[in-house]
Amino acid sequence: MEKNKIDTSFEQCMKCTVCTVYCPVVAVNPNYPGPKQAGPDGERYRLKNPLFYDEALDLCLNCKRCEVACPSNVKIGDIIQSARLKYGNNKPKLRDYILANTDIMGSLATTMAPVVNFTLGLKPVKAVMDGVLAVDHHRTFPKYAGQKFETWFKRHALKKQEAYERKVSYFHGCYANYNHPKLAKDFVKIMNAIGYGVNLLEKEKCCGVALISNGFKDQATRQAELNLGSIRKAVARGEKVLTTSSTCTFTMRDEYEHILGLHNEDVRDSINLATKFIYELVDAGQVKLVFKDDYTRRIAYHTPCHMEKLGWAIYSTSMLKMIPGVDFVMLDSQCCGIAGTYGFKKEHYNDSQKIGQNLFRQIHDYAVDMVATDCETCKWQIEMSAGVTVENPISIIADALDVEATIKANRK
Amino acid sequence: MKFDTIIIGGGLAGLTAGIDLSRKGQRCLIVSSGQSALHFFSGSLELCSLDEDPFKAISSLGEDHPYTKIGYDNIIRYSEAVQPWFKEVGIDFVGEHGKNHWRITPLGGFKRAWLTLDEYANIPSDGTMPWKKVALLNIDGFLDFHTSYIAAGLAERGVETMVKGISMPELDRLRENPTEMRSTNIAKTFAGDLIGALAARINEYAKDVDAVLMPAVVGLTGSTDVHRLKEMVVRPLHFLPTLPPSVPGIRIQMMLKNRFQKLGGTYMLGDSVVSGEFENGRLKSICTNNHGAVKFEADNFILATGNFFSKGLTSTVDGVREPIFGLDVDSLEVRAEWYRRNMFEAQPYMNFGVSTDGCLRAMKDRKPVENLYAAGSVLSGCNSLKEGSGAGVAIISALHVSESILKK
Numbered sequence: 001m002e003k004n005k006i007d008t009s010f011e012q013c014m015k016c017t018v019c020t021v022y023c024p025v026v027a028v029n030p031n032y033p034g035p036k037q038a039g040p041d042g043e044r045y046r047l048k049n050p051l052f053y054d055e056a057l058d059l060c061l062n063c064k065r066c067e068v069a070c071p072s073n074v075k076i077g078d079i080i081q082s083a084r085l086k087y088g089n090n091k092p093k094l095r096d097y098i099l100a101n102t103d104i105m106g107s108l109a110t111t112m113a114p115v116v117n118f119t120l121g122l123k124p125v126k127a128v129m130d131g132v133l134a135v136d137h138h139r140t141f142p143k144y145a146g147q148k149f150e151t152w153f154k155r156h157a158l159k160k161q162e163a164y165e166r167k168v169s170y171f172h173g174c175y176a177n178y179n180h181p182k183l184a185k186d187f188v189k190i191m192n193a194i195g196y197g198v199n200l201l202e203k204e205k206c207c208g209v210a211l212i213s214n215g216f217k218d219q220a221t222r223q224a225e226l227n228l229g230s231i232r233k234a235v236a237r238g239e240k241v242l243t244t245s246s247t248c249t250f251t252m253r254d255e256y257e258h259i260l261g262l263h264n265e266d267v268r269d270s271i272n273l274a275t276k277f278i279y280e281l282v283d284a285g286q287v288k289l290v291f292k293d294d295y296t297r298r299i300a301y302h303t304p305c306h307m308e309k310l311g312w313a314i315y316s317t318s319m320l321k322m323i324p325g326v327d328f329v330m331l332d333s334q335c336c337g338i339a340g341t342y343g344f345k346k347e348h349y350n351d352s353q354k355i356g357q358n359l360f361r362q363i364h365d366y367a368v369d370m371v372a373t374d375c376e377t378c379k380w381q382i383e384m385s386a387g388v389t390v391e392n393p394i395s396i397i398a399d400a401l402d403v404e405a406t407i408k409a410n411r412k
Numbered sequence: 413m414k415f416d417t418i419i420i421g422g423g424l425a426g427l428t429a430g431i432d433l434s435r436k437g438q439r440c441l442i443v444s445s446g447q448s449a450l451h452f453f454s455g456s457l458e459l460c461s462l463d464e465d466p467f468k469a470i471s472s473l474g475e476d477h478p479y480t481k482i483g484y485d486n487i488i489r490y491s492e493a494v495q496p497w498f499k500e501v502g503i504d505f506v507g508e509h510g511k512n513h514w515r516i517t518p519l520g521g522f523k524r525a526w527l528t529l530d531e532y533a534n535i536p537s538d539g540t541m542p543w544k545k546v547a548l549l550n551i552d553g554f555l556d557f558h559t560s561y562i563a564a565g566l567a568e569r570g571v572e573t574m575v576k577g578i579s580m581p582e583l584d585r586l587r588e589n590p591t592e593m594r595s596t597n598i599a600k601t602f603a604g605d606l607i608g609a610l611a612a613r614i615n616e617y618a619k620d621v622d623a624v625l626m627p628a629v630v631g632l633t634g635s636t637d638v639h640r641l642k643e644m645v646v647r648p649l650h651f652l653p654t655l656p657p658s659v660p661g662i663r664i665q666m667m668l669k670n671r672f673q674k675l676g677g678t679y680m681l682g683d684s685v686v687s688g689e690f691e692n693g694r695l696k697s698i699c700t701n702n703h704g705a706v707k708f709e710a711d712n713f714i715l716a717t718g719n720f721f722s723k724g725l726t727s728t729v730d731g732v733r734e735p736i737f738g739l740d741v742d743s744l745e746v747r748a749e750w751y752r753r754n755m756f757e758a759q760p761y762m763n764f765g766v767s768t769d770g771c772l773r774a775m776k777d778r779k780p781v782e783n784l785y786a787a788g789s790v791l792s793g794c795n796s797l798k799e800g801s802g803a804g805v806a807i808i809s810a811l812h813v814s815e816s817i818l819k820k
């Protein structure tokens with residue numbers, strides 16, 4: 001299954017330094033060598049002698065903004081992440097293990113949610129996390145829900161799905177499962193309203209994004225293979241696999257192949273972001289959405305880095321603009337600084353907040369009721385740092401949707 | 413997904429058209445693969461440099477030249493709007509509308525230019541040098557700026573130069589790797605709090621001279637730092653172009669893009685248009701790399717994909733091609749005729765480009781596509797290097813195409 005392909009795109013680098021202009025880490029941390037040096041330049045040396053590996057590569061957020069900017073199509077971010085996995089000898093810490101295993105943490109925490117939420121917020125606990133585990137004490141932790149989405153789905157929604165002829169599969173991801181089941185429920189609500197039943201995948205593990213960035217390649221590969229297996233079965237049933245997270249989507253579509261070296265071409269096009277899928281149906285006139293009259297909000301959209309890389313922000317923003325009561329504002333596309341588990345680490349906390357400064361200021365200046373974004377970690381970062389509610393576009397659409405009228409409009 | 417106008421390519425031509433159309437109420441999409449010729453910008457816009465009077469030069473061009481197709485009166489009208497147009501975006505150009513001046517090239521030569529950024533050195537059209545003695549500064553370790561050539565060029569015109577290097581400890585980290593000592597990285601460092609310290613270093617050499625000249629390595633994200641620096645330096649401070657990447661070019665690209673987005677335009681960076689669907693002589697929709705099967709539809713389309721340099725044209729064994737739609741291309745059949753031996757002669761391949769009709773509509777199978785216009789350096793019939801017409805053709809053709817679309 002594994003491909004042994006050496007990425008030679010670094011040879012295309014013409015040393016123009018354009019990538020460096022757009023790297024958010026270079027802007028705040030003089031110790032980071034920057035995308036050109038960490039990526040294509042460094043790769044040349046590392047191939048000669050692995051001793052050239054520089055631990056400062058851990059500072060890379062894997063935001064891929066350098067790749068989007070590079071005129072020569074150098075896979076700068078991929079080169080850096082692959083080098084970290086291959087040469088990085090900073091053994092992952094217990095802390096990294098805990099942060100990376102979002103689903104193990106999730107299943108433990110959900111059963112004890114009230115206790116966990118309480119303890120994670122407690123000063124002494126935070127001090128221990130800070131001192132022993134090096135998780136920065138300024139961080140507010142995402143809350144864990146009392147009931148997993150999967151449990152809710154099996155108890156309350158599964159049966160109803162049989163009534164629908166057309167079906168999609170849903171990759172809910174860790175966040176919607178453990179921390180914010182409302183998002184997943186909102187997704188089911190919209191899909192059902194437009195006449196689609198929802199299936200869960202036969203088996204689902206965390207997409208692995210945090211395992212990759214924390215250096216757990218083997219475990220990431222095992223989980224990726226398990227997910228791809230389940231996705232293949234869904235695709236064989238004729239179903240698209242939808243997600244409500246830009247990062248899970250990006251990881252399964254691109255990082256599985258580029259970083260883990262797995263084959264996913266057969267199902268890649270079937271892995272889709274829910275807003276894109278729904279937008280395309282609406283645009284083609286195949287489904288209709290009817291919105292409530294009394295939903296009015298001023299909403300700003302923040303483009304997560306992986307959404308920028310996918311190039312798909314336009315679907316989520318177009319969906320939001322469809323809601324008549326939404327006064328829409330587009331924020332400049334820039335990194336919020338969290339980059340998954342990066343901003344949770346004590347050694348990165350300051351950089352992380354500095355990177356997000358401009359974004360937080362812009363959100364404040366626009367005086368919006370709410371920020372919309374497709375990434376769960378951006379949500380934590382912006383809620384904590386800009387003090388404004390952040391919702392996934394799917395939740396906003398679900399809240400604004402006149403469900404009865406939409407069901408009626410889509411009944412054949 | 414539907415727009416009023418879709419523009420392919422986000423360089424000077426694409427952005428000019430996008431801003432103009434959005435300002436007049438159109439819903440526009442720009443798709444751009446990446447970097448444009450602006451990243452190589454010299455600091456000066458060229459309109460037509462074949463004569464001191466750019467308009468006199470324009471009126472003598474052949475009938476296949478885009479300028480001739482656009483028409484003299486239109487060109488006068490559009491060109492008058494260029495300076496105020498940039499000012500509105502926050503970019504200040506100086507120059508006389510009807511008279512080219514001179515700019516100094518990175519290799520110390522003098523070239524005609526129409527409008528030059530106000531922070532750059534420019535020499536009046538009659539060639540009289542504004543200074544007798546200048547301090548010519550470089551940043552120690554910066555290899556993309558050649559003081560010796562420039563000093564020689566100035567000496568030929570009777571200007572005495574005092575060449576000095578300045579160094580600042582803040583650049584030490586960049587110096588460890590010579591390929592990191594590039595204009596953009598230096599400009600990232602020379603910003604904000606460091607401007608005061610930089611001005612102090614410059615002032616050490618500014619006392620007995622008429623002006624200070626230095627490479628354009630300040631002002632990557634905006635012109636505030638440039639203005640602050642100029643105020644703090646005790647003598648007039650002028651920038652000179654560096655070898656690429658161009659700091660002001662990147663700034664202009666970002667500012668134009670921001671302006672377009674503020675006007676409600678959608679800009680998709682890092683994505684390429686790969687194909688189009690034609691129906692009854694019209695382009696109906698396009699598809700891009702990132703969006704797979706999704707079709708982007710529009711009433712009108714503008715092809716602003718640049719020349720060979722930006723892959724708007726490609727050359728294969730079979731000849732020169734326009735790679736997205738396979739549009740008709742004006743070129744020469746025999747490959748040996750593409751180049752002249754003498755590198756300094758006008759190169760025929762520079763004239764190659766997409767064929768258009770009199771309204772700049774692109775030709776496909778010898779017929780104009782009703783709603784597909786071409787603008788900028790993808791157009792055939794002009795040799796921007798020889799004529800010194802690059803930015804002019806980009807801006808003027810973009811404004812013309814935009815006007816044609818709005819008139820429909």
Ligand SMILES: Cc1cc2nc3c(=O)[nH]c(=O)nc-3n(C[C@H](O)[C@H](O)[C@H](O)COP(=O)(O)OP(=O)(O)OC[C@H]3O[C@@H](n4cnc5c(N)ncnc54)[C@H](O)[C@@H]3O)c2cc1C
Pocket residue numbers: 420421422423424425426443444445446447448449450452453454455456457458459683684685686716717718719721722723724736787788789790796801802803804806
């Ligand atoms: C190295 C260089 C330096 C120059 N310096 C000057 C100067 O200092 N002054 C001056 O007056 N003129 C200069 N010129 C002339 C230059 O051609 C014009 O100034 C002008 O910038 C050209 O703009 P454009 O928008 O037509 O093309 P470009 O700037 O080349 O832009 C084309 C854009 O289209 C994009 N693109 C291409 N194919 C696709 C696709 N399939 N899908 C999506 N996007 C695509 C490219 O990525 C690029 O961003 C220079 C030219 C070059 C090559």
Ligand code: SF4
Pocket residue numbers: 012013014015016017018019020035036039040069070071072073074076
């Ligand atoms: S932008 Fe691309 S080509 Fe330019 S230096 Fe970076 S990696 Fe190299």
Ligand code: SF4
Pocket residue numbers: 022023024025026034035038059060061062063064065066067076077080
């Ligand atoms: S992926 Fe992001 S953080 Fe890493 S080098 Fe590229 S731009 Fe910088």
